[in-house]
Amino acid sequence: MxxxxxxxxxxxxxxxxxxxxxxxxxxxxxxxxxxxxxxxxxxxxxxxxxxxxxxxxxxxxxPSPWLSLLIIFIMELFAILNIFKQVKYKLSKQLKGTAAVSMVIGTLSCLFYFNFVVIHFTPWYEPRYFIPITGMIVGNSMTGITLGLNTLLGGLKEQRELVEGALMLGATPKAASKKYVDDAFDSAILPTLNNMIGMGIIFLPGMMTGQILSGVSPLVAIEYQIVILLGIVGSVALTVILFIYLGYKFLFTDHAQLNV
Known part of the structure; x- marks a missing residue:
C-alpha cells in the first residue's frame, strides 16, 4: 500500500x-x-x-506555467480535432472555425473562473489541480459540441423541406432554425444533467471515488465533486451556446437559403 x-x-x-x-x-x-x-x-x-x-x-x-499551458493547448487541439472527426456531417470552414473558437473561449473562461474564484489554488498553474480539472472541462465540452452539432445538422437535413418552406414564407433563418437550435442545445447538455441527477444515488463519480480511495474525507471529496460538476455544466452550456448562436448563421447563405 x-x-x-x-x-x-x-x-x-x-x-x-x-x-x-x-x-x-x-x-x-x-x-x-x-x-x-x-x-x-x-x-x-x-x-x-x-x-x-x-x-x-x-x-x-x-511544475511550470509553460508546461501547464502547453498541456491545455494539446488538450484543446485534440478536442477540436475529435469534434471534426466525430461529427457525421461535412463541416464548412466557418463551422469548424466557430466550433474551435467556442471550445477555446468557453472552456478557458470557465477554467480560469474556477481557478481564481471557486478553488483559488496557488500557484495558478499547479498541475495537480490544473491539469485534471482542465481535462474534465474540455472533455465534457467537446462531447457537448459534438452532440449539438450532430443534432443540429441532422435535424436541418431531415426537415429541409419544412425549413425551406418557412424561409419561402418569409421567416428569417433564425426563426426557421429555432426548433433545431433548441433541440441541439438540449441534446448537448442532457448527458451532463443526467449525470447530476444520478450522482450520489446511482453512482459515485470517478474523481470523488479516487479522492476517497486516497484517504480524503468523503465530505471534502463531495465539495470538490459538486463544484467541479457545476464548472462542467457551465463550460458545456457556455461552449454550446457560443457555438450554436454564432454558428447557425453559417448554415444559411447570404440570400437566406439553407446551406447544409
Whole structure:
C-alpha cells in the first residue's frame, strides 16, 4: 500500500482485461463485427494512459506555467480535432472555425473562473489541480459540441423541406432554425444533467471515488465533486451556446437559403 491505496500489482492489473475478453466473446457469439474496434480501443486506452502517467509524473515533479499551458493547448487541439472527426456531417470552414473558437473561449473562461474564484489554488498553474480539472472541462465540452452539432445538422437535413418552406414564407433563418437550435442545445447538455441527477444515488463519480480511495474525507471529496460538476455544466452550456448562436448563421447563405 502507498498512502492508503492498495497497489494492484501486475498480475491483478492484467486480470482486469478479463472483462475485455468477456466482451469479445459476447460480440463474437452474437455475430457483431466489433472485435477489431474493441481490441484497438483497449490497446489505445492502455498505451495512452501509461504515457500520460509518465508525463504527469514528470510535470507534477517539475511544475511550470509553460508546461501547464502547453498541456491545455494539446488538450484543446485534440478536442477540436475529435469534434471534426466525430461529427457525421461535412463541416464548412466557418463551422469548424466557430466550433474551435467556442471550445477555446468557453472552456478557458470557465477554467480560469474556477481557478481564481471557486478553488483559488496557488500557484495558478499547479498541475495537480490544473491539469485534471482542465481535462474534465474540455472533455465534457467537446462531447457537448459534438452532440449539438450532430443534432443540429441532422435535424436541418431531415426537415429541409419544412425549413425551406418557412424561409419561402418569409421567416428569417433564425426563426426557421429555432426548433433545431433548441433541440441541439438540449441534446448537448442532457448527458451532463443526467449525470447530476444520478450522482450520489446511482453512482459515485470517478474523481470523488479516487479522492476517497486516497484517504480524503468523503465530505471534502463531495465539495470538490459538486463544484467541479457545476464548472462542467457551465463550460458545456457556455461552449454550446457560443457555438450554436454564432454558428447557425453559417448554415444559411447570404440570400437566406439553407446551406447544409
Amino acid at each position: 502507498d498512502n492508503g491505496i492498495i497497489d494492484i500489482g501486475l498480475w491483478r492489473f492484467i486480470a482486469a482485461y478479463a472483462f475485455i475478453l468477456l466482451l469479445l466473446l459476447f460480440v463474437k457469439l452474437r455475430g457483431i463485427s466489433r472485435e477489431k474496434q474493441i481490441i484497438i480501443a483497449s490497446f489505445r486506452m492502455t498505451v495512452q494512459l501509461i504515457i500520460a502517467g509518465y508525463i504527469l509524473t514528470f510535470i507534477f515533479g517539475n
